[in-house]
Amino acid sequence: MTARPDPVLPHPTTTWFHVHLVSDSTGETLSTLLKSTSAQFETARPLEHVAALVRSNAQLDKVLTRIEQAPGLVMYTIVDRQLRRRLEVKCAELQVPAIPVLDPLLNAFTDYLDLKQTTETGAQHRLDADYFRRIAAMDYTLAHDDGQSTWDLDNADVVLVGVSRTSKTPTCMYLAHRGVKAANIPLVPTSDPPPELFTLRKPLIVGLTASPLRLSQIRKTRLNNLTAEESADAYYEEDRVRDEITKAKRMFAKQGWPIIDVTRRSVEETAAKVLTLLSARRGGDVTQG
Incomplete structure (x- = not known):
């Protein structure tokens, strides 16, 4: 009889932390980046909160409430400037990091191509x-x-x-x-x-x-x-x-x-x-x- 392998258990000193993924699209980009990044920290495990298709103030209100209830890292991809600003201000009040994960890439592309960025929500899904x-x-x-x-x-x-x-x-x-x-x-x-x-x-x-x-x-x-x-x-x-x-x-x-x-x-x-x-x-x- 073949022995079943032992399940992979968290490290005894594992640090669990909240991460809020806030996107005006599907959130797949954020989820992939979170997995890739958190894999580099052996004793850390994210508690993932996904908020996808956030495109209105009412939807963002619910997200801000969840962030307030479970403070942690906030990773976001939101095109609308007013929604972005509200999210950033709230995160500053709660003293939690708000990371616009695509901004460094978009800025680099803008400088290199000398072109203006599109403001179309979910443009990447073309x-x-x-x-x-x-x-x-x-x-x-x-x-x-x-x-x-x-x-x-x-x-x-x-x-x-x-x-x-x-x-x-x-x-x-x-x-x-x-x-x-x-x-x-x-x-x-x-x-x-x-x-x-x-x-x-x-x-x-x-x-x-x-x-x-x-x-x-x-x-x-x-x-x-x-x-x-x-x-x-x-x-x-x-x-x-x-x-x-x-x-x-x-x-x-x-x-x-x-x-x-x-x-x-x-x-x-x-x-x-x-x-x-x-x-x-x-x-x-x-x-x-």
């Missing part, structure tokens, strides 16, 4: 929205890698099609980091592409190709990816590779799909070309960050 868009794109891309979930392909922004080792997966992953939902379909000599591929209307479909010689060399170093039915020679033999690429190009041309030769392109360059094609398809609307 970045959060972009972050969640990228996460959604990544989830979609992982679920639609290598021909998976073909029933859902019409929700993709981009579908990459190509024979084995034409950089489909890494290109899709790069696109996902840019917020693009990217799926990829492998062209396998022993089976036909999924019929769903030829009925798509929403996604941009791009064919990827490469030099037969270069592709043969790449495949020769990737023998661990062969299926049980394939022999090593059949997988990287140059004539077979050339035949695969020729058939793929004919299909791309028949369907009217744009073609990208990845032979001398890095993944970043291939993705950049895909983004250019996507922008043109959307009429110049490039939303990717």
Whole structure:
């Protein structure tokens, strides 16, 4: 029977202290900073009081009452000058530190960029929205890698099609980091592409190709990816590779799909070309960050 590890207990001389996190947004920034800072003090443990979305005098009144009842450090991110001033005055009366945690960074940015700060509450969450868009794109891309979930392909922004080792997966992953939902379909000599591929209307479909010689060399170093039915020679033999690429190009041309030769392109360059094609398809609307 495996012994369970002992729970981590506070140090016997632990100092507990109140910390009030006051924000006109979600308070996540303050919480992260508090955890990072308090971790540097082994015998200190914060009692965290979170006051998020504080944007009115009535809301601030409740916060000031809690601070008065449990004095301690006050960390805040508030844009409204009048609310900030009220908080600072009250903290001075109670003789507790009030720390505007973003001010040093904002002041440094202001001096360096020679630009005025925005006074928009929660402006940083435009970045959060972009972050969640990228996460959604990544989830979609992982679920639609290598021909998976073909029933859902019409929700993709981009579908990459190509024979084995034409950089489909890494290109899709790069696109996902840019917020693009990217799926990829492998062209396998022993089976036909999924019929769903030829009925798509929403996604941009791009064919990827490469030099037969270069592709043969790449495949020769990737023998661990062969299926049980394939022999090593059949997988990287140059004539077979050339035949695969020729058939793929004919299909791309028949369907009217744009073609990208990845032979001398890095993944970043291939993705950049895909983004250019996507922008043109959307009429110049490039939303990717």
